[in-house]
Amino acid sequence: MNKKIVFFKSVSFDLTSTESFALKVLSDPKYDAFPNYIEKEKIQEAFDLYGYKLNPFNSDIYAAIMNSPNIEGHFLSENIPEIDTMVVDQIVNKRLATQILDKNDDITTIALSSYAMGMENTIDLIKYFQKHFSDKELLVGGIGVLYPHIKNLVLIEDLCYGNGVNWLRTKLNLPRYSHEDYRIPLITSNMEHFPGNLNTAYLVSQIGCPFQCDFCITNKFLDYNPVGRFYKIINFIDNIRASFKDDTFLFICDPNAFYPESLWKRIFDYYVKTYAKYDNIVYIICLASLKHVNSFNLKKIQRSSALKLFLVNFGLESTLKKGYIKNKGVNRSHIERLKECGIIAYHNFILGLPHHTKDNISKEISNNLEFESTFYSINTLKPLPTTDLYIYLKNNKLLFGEDLPSELLYRDGFFPFFHKKLGKGFSALKYAFKAYFECEKKVIDVYMNFIDTLKNIPDSKSFQFVEDMADSFLKLSSYNFKLFKPRMVRNLTDKYLERYHRLNKIFK
Ligand code: SF4
Known part of the structure; x- marks a missing residue:
């Protein structure tokens, strides 16, 4: 019987805000069974301090914007062209999965992407497939497989760690791919929650990242492998132009975009040189290092290239201690430059790093806000297995045990570990709330910040x-x-x- 693989994703970005989730825990007696991890009075304390001050609107909208198609599924499917495949873009629940599997009884294999966030859904799905679709092979990949919660459920040979392409090709008895062989799928969707209702294409041009940040899973999970080549990327962009005719968003899915630098300089140069022949503009949304983005001629790109930057999401992470190598030399002018060129500066930072204390955490928040980015995303530390910070916490016996309910492994406002200075579990919530509130006071209104930035595009x-x-x-x-x-x-x-x-x- 020929193989047919269906690619499902469980959940990648949660649509529940930090506040809603904390309230759910507060009112659910099931969590009383974990007094060592969950102190409900910490939730109450955070709400007493900040609850009524928080804006319930933005977090949901951001989560919805971030909800993208099944990128991993498309990428893997494209790179096993010898095999019949099907990719499901929606987040799959038991009902949807059953409908699809019942309708397509030639499917032999379920390939499920799992994440740290929303792991409870993944676990639920795995158990469901094992019980009701035991005739199908089940393969599980993604960051979720690093957690014992999933590791213990699936046969080791069916768990994919890291780059799935060659793992899958080997499993399917196909020859391994070299860098040159990788194919780039044309993944498209419509950002229905985003104003303007523009079509969006998703580009994977690089696997992994050349940096080694101690909290980040990317470099532990995936070897750095820039699979994009000049003509492959140009063809990709020209294809989306031809398909959509109008202006289009291009979401670069790479964890740290625009590597190798020389390749992307060539690509931007190409679109500056050929600018006159295009009427529609492709606007990039990406994650990138601030200093690296600033090494490009942004003024020229924004003024006279048919490929421009719309939004750059960068991690400043921490302004205290010596910071991260990717941010060496970064200062406010790097953000100002983005905004002056009409590029939305979307700034991330982390609360709960080992050097944070009750005294310096306010400083961390205010330092970050002084950068005057267009908008902010605040993360409380959620240690991911295999990262240096996770290993530090594990070696110091500070991590919560494996009995921690899986939905708490990756939640803002919850430390799934004992922080030596800030406390454990929901002690994180009041710091998150404080940061949300201070952030809103600084930003005032994110939408007007967007407009004030975008109106600077000099074209x-x-x-x-x-x-x-x-x-x-x-x-x-x-x-x-x-x-x-x-x-x-x-x-x-x-x-x-x-x-x-x-x-x-x-x-x-
Ligand atoms: S630069 Fe970004 S993607 Fe790369 S290791 Fe650091 S946090 Fe991860």
């Missing part, structure tokens, strides 16, 4: 795009004001309105 070909974005963002901004006003002091609400009227005048 008349982008005018319509910016106007459409501004129109949608101003509507969101007007809605957001209803949530902002009851929680904020007068001078901030005045600032909000002043900006809103100014932008309305420009764009209406």
Whole structure:
């Protein structure tokens, strides 16, 4: 019988906000069985301090924006062209999986991507497949397989660690791929939650990352392997231009985009040289190191390239101690430069690193906010197996045990370990809430920040795009004001309105 593989993903980004999840734990008696890990009074304390001050709107919207197609599934499927495959983009639950498997009874193999977040869904699915579809081979890959919760459920030979392409090819008795052989799938979707409703294409041009940050799984899980080649990427971008005709988003899925640098400089040069022949612009959304992005001629790219940057998500991580090599020499001017060129600067930082204390954590928050990025994402430390920080916590017997409910392994506002200075478990929640609140006071309204940044794109070909974005963002901004006003002091609400009227005048 011929093989047919279906690629499912369990969950990648959770749609529940930190606040909603903490409230769920607070009211659910099931968590009372874990007093060593879960101190409900810490949840209550955080809500008493900040609960009524938080904006419940943004976190859900961000989560929805981040919910992308089944990138891993498409990438793997494209790189086993000899095998019949099917890729399911939606997050799969038992009902959807059953419908698909019942309708396609020629499927022989289920390939499931698992993540640290939402592991409870993955575990549930694995058990369900084993019970109800035991005639099918079950392969599980992704970061989730590093956790005993999943490791203990699946045969070791059916667990894929790291880069799945050659693992899968070997398993299927196919010749291994060299760097040159990798194929880049054309993955597309519509960012329905994002204003402008633009089509989006997803590009995988690189596996792994050349850096070694101590909290990050990328370099432990995946060997650095830039699979993109100049003509492959140009063909990819030209294909999406031809398919969509209009402006398009290009989501670069690489954990740290634009490596190798020389390759991407060539690509941008190409789109500067050929600028006149294109009417539609491709706008990049990516994760990248701030200093690295600044090494490109951003002004020129934003002014006269048919491939521009829309949003750069970078991790500043910590401003205290010596920081991370990827950020060596980074300062505020790097962020200012992005914004001046019309690029949204999306800034991440971490609370709960080993050097954080009750005294310096406020400093960490305020230092990061002083960078005046367009918007922020605040993470509490969630140690991932095999990372240096995880090993440090494990060696010092600070990690919570394997009996910790899996839904708590990867949650903002929860330390799944004992932090020597900040406490354990939901002690993290009040720091997360404080950061969310301070962040909102600084940013005031993320949508207007987007508009204020995007209007700096120095290219008349982008005018319509910016106007459409501004129109949608101003509507969101007007809605957001209803949530902002009851929680904020007068001078901030005045600032909000002043900006809103100014932008309305420009764009209406
Ligand atoms: S630069 Fe980013 S992707 Fe690379 S190791 Fe550091 S955090 Fe991970």
